[in-house]
Amino acid sequence: MKVLGRDSLSSIISIFLTILLIICIGILIGGAIFIANNWTGLTESNLNIILCGVYISGILSLIMIIEFLGIFKMLKNEKVFEMDNAKRLKVSYIISLIIGVLYSIISIMLFNVRFGNMEILSYVLGFFSIIISMVFLVFGIGLVVLTEIYKKAIIYKEENELTI
Amino acid sequence: MAIIVNLDVMLAKRKMSSLELSEKIGITQANLSVLKTNKGKAIRFSTLNAICEALDCTPGDILEYKKM
Numbered sequence: 001m002k003v004l005g006r007d008s009l010s011s012i013i014s015i016f017l018t019i020l021l022i023i024c025i026g027i028l029i030g031g032a033i034f035i036a037n038n039w040t041g042l043t044e045s046n047l048n049i050i051l052c053g054v055y056i057s058g059i060l061s062l063i064m065i066i067e068f069l070g071i072f073k074m075l076k077n078e079k080v081f082e083m084d085n086a087k088r089l090k091v092s093y094i095i096s097l098i099i100g101v102l103y104s105i106i107s108i109m110l111f112n113v114r115f116g117n118m119e120i121l122s123y124v125l126g127f128f129s130i131i132i133s134m135v136f137l138v139f140g141i142g143l144v145v146l147t148e149i150y151k152k153a154i155i156y157k158e159e160n161e162l163t164i
Numbered sequence: 165m166a167i168i169v170n171l172d173v174m175l176a177k178r179k180m181s182s183l184e185l186s187e188k189i190g191i192t193q194a195n196l197s198v199l200k201t202n203k204g205k206a207i208r209f210s211t212l213n214a215i216c217e218a219l220d221c222t223p224g225d226i227l228e229y230k231k232m
Contacts, residue, residue, distance in 0.1 A: 162205035164195045 003075075010075035017069045024062050031055070046109045053106045057099045064095045081150075081157045089147040096140030103133035168228045169207075171200045174219050189214035 002008035035051070067088040074085055107129030115121040175185060186196045191211065198204045212223055219226075 159205045162198060162203065164191065164199050164204050164207050164211050 004080065005078050006076065008076070010072050014069060014072040014076055017065055017072060021062070021065050021069060024058070024065060028055075028058050028062065031058070046113050050106050050109050050113070053102050053109075057102050060095045060099055060102075064092050067092045067095075081154045083154060086147055086151050086154060089143055089150060093140050093143035093147060096136050096143055100133050100135075100137035100140055103129050103136060107133060166230055166232050168230050169199050169202055169204070170226055170228055171196075171215070174221055174225055178219050180219070185215070185218055188218040 004010055032055075071085050071088050074080070074082060079085075107126045110122055110126035110129055113122045175182065182193060182196055182200070186193045189211065191214075199207065207227075212226070215226060216223060
């Protein structure tokens with residue numbers, strides 16, 4: 001299967017990302033309305049901060065999806081080695097690292113929250129938060145390396161184009 | 165870059181047009197323009213050889229080093 005150009009993997013992924021973007025915007029708006037309507041004031045002050053952290057990470061993820069959508073649209077148009085793509089990758093790795101750090105903080109906070117008589121729940125949620133934070137941190141570091149390689153490739157490509 | 169391409173000077177000395185030179189050495193006018201305007205990053209020996217042959221000059225006549 002073709003990876004670049006029209007009717008390729010990139011075009012399928014860009015369609016998938018567009019659908020994902022719409023779903024995420026819906027969830028974020030829906031979530032905000034739900035929280036606003038059902039807000040009774042949580043007893044655990046940590047939970048408010050955790051909720052804010054999760055919501056912020058949701059917004060950041062949305063920006064990351066938009067950046068990836070831009071990259072795949074460029075790939076769809078067979079514009080591979082463009083500086084725009086490198087910039088979008090840079091934004092993505094910054095966001096990924098921020099989400100990773102955010103979830104590390106959330107996991108520490110979750111371990112200190114007590115959900116009534118379900119003590120195990122805080123440990124389970126804390127454990128999952130650690131996994132999410134590790135995934136985003138590793139993904140972010142991977143993107144840092146990939147961005148640098150990508151930038152070098154763009155420089156080499158430009159040099160090659162300007163060799164007469 | 166500190167390397168200056170004096171191709172337009174040599175073309176004027178030889179009373180040759182860019183089109184004529186590009187046809188003689190077999191490169192596009194766009195690429196010749198890149199060379200003339202000092203936008204090029206590198207020049208192949210084969211291209212340099214062809215230019216020197218067409219203009220009857222040495223690489224030193226075309227390329228010049230100017231300290232920045």
